[in-house]
Amino acid sequence: MKLAFPLVLxxxxxxxxxxxxxxxxxxxxxxPWLYNRRTNNYWSQAPVTDVKSIDLRCYTSITGATASTxxxxxxxxxxxxxxxxxxxxGVVNIYMAKAPGNVTSWDGSGAVWFxxxxxxxxxxxGSSITFPSEGLPSVTFTIPKALPSGQYLVRTExxxxxxxxxFGGAQFYVGCGQISVTGGGNRTPKxxxxxxxxxxxxxxxxxxxxxxxxxxxxxxxxxxxxxx
Numbered sequence: 528m529k530l531a532f533p534l535v536l537x538x539x540x541x542x543x544x545x546x547x548x549x550x551x552x553x554x555x556x557x558x559p560w561l562y563n564r565r566t567n568n569y570w571s572q573a574p575v576t577d578v579k580s581i582d583l584r585c586y587t588s589i590t591g592a593t594a595s596t597x598x599x600x601x602x603x604x605x606x607x608x609x610x611x612x613x614x615x616x617g618v619v620n621i622y623m624a625k626a627p628g629n630v631t632s633w634d635g636s637g638a639v640w641f642x643x644x645x646x647x648x649x650x651x652x653g654s655s656i657t658f659p660s661e662g663l664p665s666v667t668f669t670i671p672k673a674l675p676s677g678q679y680l681v682r683t684e685x686x687x688x689x690x691x692x693x694f695g696g697a698q699f700y701v702g703c704g705q706i707s708v709t710g711g712g713n714r715t716p717k718x719x720x721x722x723x724x725x726x727x728x729x730x731x732x733x734x735x736x737x738x739x740x741x742x743x744x745x746x747x748x749x750x751x752x753x754x755x
């Protein structure tokens with residue numbers, strides 16, 4: 528009987544975390560870790576908390592994982608599926624980066640990342656703050672029609688803010704998948720950023736007390752979304 532409570536507590540803590548192992552394309556959810564690089568936390572589900580860590584990029588410093596590459600069409604919708612749901616209050620960013628050649632052998636280093644989608648917080652001038660991404664089992668975005676054809680990394684970033692009132696308290700749940708875009712356009716995505724290097728950890732959308740006083744506004748971390 529003495530083991531019952533610790534076991535339940537451990538399960539609750541683990542189940543509150545999550546990974547991004549699958550894509551959703553043309554109504555089909557792909558096999559876990561087939562097109563998405565297996566992250567260090569595929570078993571523990573633990574987040575990244577150091578914004579200067581190389582793991583902020585794709586979280587594969589231990590696994591060294593690569594994956595197969597999913598063929599998609601520019602202008603189509605692509606979903607990223609969790610292994611449960613985005614449990615915590617927080618926000619979501621999705622970044623992409625074009626590989627100089629075969630994406631399977633590329634690590635995504637340098638100022639190559641651009642944001643294609645975000646889910647921010649909703650505030651009411653200090654009366655309330657809500658997080659539309661909380662509880663979502665997946666996130667879906669449109670691959671910009673103007674995006675040049677080629678092979679890309681797609682990086683999903685969910686920033687949990689329930690413990691973000693102190694430096695290093697924000698939790699980053701990240702993962703990278705591999706896609707090959709066909710039928711693309713000729714626009715140049717911008718601005719381009721490096722990951723890590725994108726954040727200092729002191730940004731108002733990362734270092735924030737979401738409980739009290741209730742924020743009157745929210746500043747989404749990262750650059751503006753490139754929509755083509």
